[in-house]
Amino acid sequence: MSTLWKSRYAVRTLGVKSSAIRELLKVTQRPEIISFAGGLPAPDVFPVKRFEEACHKVLTEHGAQALQYGATEGYEPLREMIANRMARYGIFAKAENVLITSGSQQALDLIGKLLINPGDRVLVEAPTYLGALQAFDVYGAQYVSVPVDDDGLLTAHLETSLRSGPKFMYVLPNFQNPAGVTLSAQRRHDLIMLADKYGIPIIEDDPYGQLRYEGEHLTPLVVLDRENLRRDDGFTLGNVIYLSTFSKTLAPGIRLAWMVAPDDVISKLVQLKQGADLHTSTFNQFVAYEVARDGFLDEHVRLIRQVYRERRDVMLQALETFFPPEVTWTHPKGGLFLWATMPDGTDCQALFRAALAENVAFVPGDSFYANNGHEGGRHMRLNFSFSQPEQIREGIRRLSIAVKMQLRSTHVTV
Amino acid sequence: MSTLWKSRYAVRTLGVKSSAIRELLKVTQRPEIISFAGGLPAPDVFPVKRFEEACHKVLTEHGAQALQYGATEGYEPLREMIANRMARYGIFAKAENVLITSGSQQALDLIGKLLINPGDRVLVEAPTYLGALQAFDVYGAQYVSVPVDDDGLLTAHLETSLRSGPKFMYVLPNFQNPAGVTLSAQRRHDLIMLADKYGIPIIEDDPYGQLRYEGEHLTPLVVLDRENLRRDDGFTLGNVIYLSTFSKTLAPGIRLAWMVAPDDVISKLVQLKQGADLHTSTFNQFVAYEVARDGFLDEHVRLIRQVYRERRDVMLQALETFFPPEVTWTHPKGGLFLWATMPDGTDCQALFRAALAENVAFVPGDSFYANNGHEGGRHMRLNFSFSQPEQIREGIRRLSIAVKMQLRSTHVTV
Numbered sequence: 001m002s003t004l005w006k007s008r009y010a011v012r013t014l015g016v017k018s019s020a021i022r023e024l025l026k027v028t029q030r031p032e033i034i035s036f037a038g039g040l041p042a043p044d045v046f047p048v049k050r051f052e053e054a055c056h057k058v059l060t061e062h063g064a065q066a067l068q069y070g071a072t073e074g075y076e077p078l079r080e081m082i083a084n085r086m087a088r089y090g091i092f093a094k095a096e097n098v099l100i101t102s103g104s105q106q107a108l109d110l111i112g113k114l115l116i117n118p119g120d121r122v123l124v125e126a127p128t129y130l131g132a133l134q135a136f137d138v139y140g141a142q143y144v145s146v147p148v149d150d151d152g153l154l155t156a157h158l159e160t161s162l163r164s165g166p167k168f169m170y171v172l173p174n175f176q177n178p179a180g181v182t183l184s185a186q187r188r189h190d191l192i193m194l195a196d197k198y199g200i201p202i203i204e205d206d207p208y209g210q211l212r213y214e215g216e217h218l219t220p221l222v223v224l225d226r227e228n229l230r231r232d233d234g235f236t237l238g239n240v241i242y243l244s245t246f247s248k249t250l251a252p253g254i255r256l257a258w259m260v261a262p263d264d265v266i267s268k269l270v271q272l273k274q275g276a277d278l279h280t281s282t283f284n285q286f287v288a289y290e291v292a293r294d295g296f297l298d299e300h301v302r303l304i305r306q307v308y309r310e311r312r313d314v315m316l317q318a319l320e321t322f323f324p325p326e327v328t329w330t331h332p333k334g335g336l337f338l339w340a341t342m343p344d345g346t347d348c349q350a351l352f353r354a355a356l357a358e359n360v361a362f363v364p365g366d367s368f369y370a371n372n373g374h375e376g377g378r379h380m381r382l383n384f385s386f387s388q389p390e391q392i393r394e395g396i397r398r399l400s401i402a403v404k405m406q407l408r409s410t411h412v413t414v
Numbered sequence: 415m416s417t418l419w420k421s422r423y424a425v426r427t428l429g430v431k432s433s434a435i436r437e438l439l440k441v442t443q444r445p446e447i448i449s450f451a452g453g454l455p456a457p458d459v460f461p462v463k464r465f466e467e468a469c470h471k472v473l474t475e476h477g478a479q480a481l482q483y484g485a486t487e488g489y490e491p492l493r494e495m496i497a498n499r500m501a502r503y504g505i506f507a508k509a510e511n512v513l514i515t516s517g518s519q520q521a522l523d524l525i526g527k528l529l530i531n532p533g534d535r536v537l538v539e540a541p542t543y544l545g546a547l548q549a550f551d552v553y554g555a556q557y558v559s560v561p562v563d564d565d566g567l568l569t570a571h572l573e574t575s576l577r578s579g580p581k582f583m584y585v586l587p588n589f590q591n592p593a594g595v596t597l598s599a600q601r602r603h604d605l606i607m608l609a610d611k612y613g614i615p616i617i618e619d620d621p622y623g624q625l626r627y628e629g630e631h632l633t634p635l636v637v638l639d640r641e642n643l644r645r646d647d648g649f650t651l652g653n654v655i656y657l658s659t660f661s662k663t664l665a666p667g668i669r670l671a672w673m674v675a676p677d678d679v680i681s682k683l684v685q686l687k688q689g690a691d692l693h694t695s696t697f698n699q700f701v702a703y704e705v706a707r708d709g710f711l712d713e714h715v716r717l718i719r720q721v722y723r724e725r726r727d728v729m730l731q732a733l734e735t736f737f738p739p740e741v742t743w744t745h746p747k748g749g750l751f752l753w754a755t756m757p758d759g760t761d762c763q764a765l766f767r768a769a770l771a772e773n774v775a776f777v778p779g780d781s782f783y784a785n786n787g788h789e790g791g792r793h794m795r796l797n798f799s800f801s802q803p804e805q806i807r808e809g810i811r812r813l814s815i816a817v818k819m820q821l822r823s824t825h826v827t828v
Binding site for chain 2: 004005006008009010011012013016038039040041043044046048051052055056059060063064065066067068069070102103105106109113114115116117120131134135137138139167168199201239247251252253254255262264265268271272274275276277278279280281282283284
């Protein structure tokens, strides 16, 4: 064993262990398995042809620039485009307040780097996005968890947790990963008021905001915050850092996302990003700009909404058809995930193994809880974006067999 | 001011300031300026046509996979290709010991994350690569500097520094950035022996190794280390982490590099990378693989060597022609940079301003020293890869005017 290295690992990395989900996703890649485990977009809607045209155009017209080093902040026309698109949702950011990141995961890492001293508390939803926990863990974060229900974060429980002095809150208001729930308009308002009262900033992670399949768009926290602060001066002030991404609307393989933050925060983040990877691929930024421009992105998002809405409906229908009445699940109005809850006492890790035996996979819920996740033992995250409708139906049928077996065995052992 | 945020910045970021070079490179982008400041490859040798063919092939044949999420470790065929290429230089790594990173800058960040506790000492060359200092600074590194001469790191000075207990050494053995010097065969041997004696691991950063314009290839440290340890079992053990990149041989805009490390180290690095950006762009990895394959990369590296050798020779010739005898400079056998030294008492920041007035730019040497860089005040880093030969000659002529003025004014004030 290479003890020379092990004895030198920094304290921050000692708790970092291979994520359960990582190991698990390897297993679920066997071709005979129908996987609801990954958070993968549907490859059949990737705009491959448009990417090809964009690559051709970029290399023909801007080859020397697109293959060269670029600015840490990102490609200016892409930042402008992002700022213009966000303005539609009332997010009036200047391009200078937009930092292009190598996926939203990098945005989370930069936030951890910027804000977390070892031992600092971060307020997260229970459950929350696993990747955020991984990003924050390495900086020594401790967590305060606030549960969600069908209307998102339970703001009624928030005040007590805010009194414990978290460094910031990390919230996914739209079609949350993993639970698929959306923060209601009233709770958004309450959240902003409480954040202001206790002076706790917010990280608003919004990867799925554009993928709404029913109901009305709700105002982002970053906008409510500015209205509350009565600021009309663009984006120079604010208590919210807003994150979004092209991973779910164009393609995740290009690793392009962005963060929006007040002037002094963005300039600090730019410095940290420079030390982390200099800048995000110039080529990919040029290509994404060419792919997205002239209304293509809007048109493409409409297509994705249609495809994913159908898949969600097929999954909801199949759950109704096949699942026993003891199991409940969320009704996501958008996004990629649905969250199923088994009766108390169910062991979702055992259920996972039983499901694999039936050639179907999901992610056990315990992965999505800070503080070791004992609360998550009876939940499953089910992805509905990746598989074809007929696979979804068949996968839920297979899963129902494992679920029923598991319910019987739990009954027997209890 | 957004004091809400500022009051919450983590301790590690308080010392992070906008890099001088960053601000400086902005100035040097004015079109009338001939810039020797950046570390940019020549855009006229980017294999644009080959990239276009590769994009077409990847999107036509593997669109769904290339645009999707991928493994954190990287694209398997690319890792195999890298392992096979490295074997030519005696670096017998398995593909499993190769981690694809988003540029070498990310490799440096991951190393900082893995190894540096606040206050830990890192042994670096004086001068050394600025980006490494930026990457390590954020993790609270302190530095022990060992000077370089024309044969690289002065290993005769090393033992005293090793006794101070650095966590690791960071070394650029080939055509070092910024000094352009190469660690001699004898010193490589000495370095490995001392590292083994004191049990101090080595980070070997080798972005330019293939860009040698004269003399014989020297054995990488990672190979000498394995020979010293008498290990024949591939790469499972060793005291060296080896870094290299496609930025200087294909194009920096695709942000593709790699690191090679022992089994247990690589698996820890993979976990840290997962939290940092999930994985490097799948698309870019597919494209780089298609660009590089079937001998193209070798052929292309031969072309780059030819172009850069000519530019180096033009710069060396112009320095002889125009520069006063008080100034000396290194004779790099490869790479992108040359290091000029002014007489004692010269202020390279003042010289930089004088040079800008003559429409020519370089990077003042003080940026490349740990511990505030007072030692670097009389040095300039000159890049010879980016500009055309006629620009190089004209730029050095302009720079000689600024240098002579500066020498006179130094004389007057002293």
